[in-house]
Amino acid sequence: MNVPDELYETTETHIERLLGRALNSFDLPDQLVERLDSALAHASSLHSCVHSGPQHRLTYRHTYLLADGSSLALWELVHNTGRDGRDQHELYEEETELRLAAARLPDGFSGWPNPLGASFTVEDAPGRGLARGPEPALGYGPSAPAPWTYEPDGAADHARRVLRRAENADRPGERAAVRLRAAFAYHIRQVFGRQCGPADRYTGFTLYEHAFLLLDGSETSLWEVEHTATPDGRHMCEVYEEERAAREAMELRARVR
Structure with missing residues (x-):
């Protein structure tokens, strides 16, 4: 059985991979990213998973133990609703932000209004x-x-x-x-x-x-x-x-x- 390489990656490598693939990583607060620099350990878990035909929407919670003894969580949204069908990754500081982003996806379960307001x-x-x-x-x-x-x-x-x-x-x-x-x-x-x-x-x-x-x-x-x-x-x-x-x-x- 093949085991994904990320199971063995260090916390530093994990954070670099997470931030590197997120389309909106530049939106994360600088203070949050700075706190991640002191992360000692991490754990990731699947939070929700919805499939509709070839399209899917998954959410993950990534939790980090920091050097000062506190913890920090990042919420990741993964979906393949883009035109090319490839997985896209987004990161959010709060679960409520994640839920809003997931609810607004053109995810095959419903339509989504044109950003300019031409449809509904x-x-x-x-x-x-x-x-x-x-x-x-x-x-x-x-x-x-x-x-x-x-x-x-x-x-x-x-x-x-x-x-x-x-x-x-x-x-x-x-x-x-x-x-x-x-x-x-x-x-x-x-x-x-x-x-x-x-x-x-x-x-x-x-x-x-x-x-x-x-x-x-x-x-x-x-x-x-x-x-x-x-x-x-x-x-x-x-x-x-x-x-x-x-x-x-x-x-x-x-x-x-």
Whole structure:
């Protein structure tokens, strides 16, 4: 049996390889890279893995023991969603940054809006679709269903963060917060994304579903709307317990922006 050479590499070599292949290593804070210079040992583990046909998306956690006795973690995203089909590597300091990057990949499970705002996507998994009425202002329509992969790590904390950043007055209340304390796995998918408006004042709308698996085996979701349809163009998050309410909020913001 062949054993990969990296199993025997030193921590210094491992860090050099990791930083050298990452497309975004220049985005890492200088202070973090400097701390890595004192790493004495390292351990790497697969955090999640999703496949769809020939395409894949993997995330890894790399943990380092530093000379001062502290530890440091780097999160790596590996995917082959580029035009040439080759693996691409990205590094992030925080797990939340990793999750956002993974959720935004054009990964074969869904489309992804053009960076200039010319297109959009909607994913409706079986049994989760809405009855469609008149054409909405944002112009969304159905697309292929997405696979469902729960990640059993930090679900309750993730739910608290989502609820904490909600700015809408009708956000989920204490009842939802209490129920989500029993969450032990979760999944994030981007349901919709679009930018619209004149070139000098794009307004962005994104809808995410945060699905949670609870200890009693039941499932529940939070629907997060991120948009810049604010008077000063700042980024705003709204959270709803129902998909219909989230979509209606987006439609309202799109019409009055």
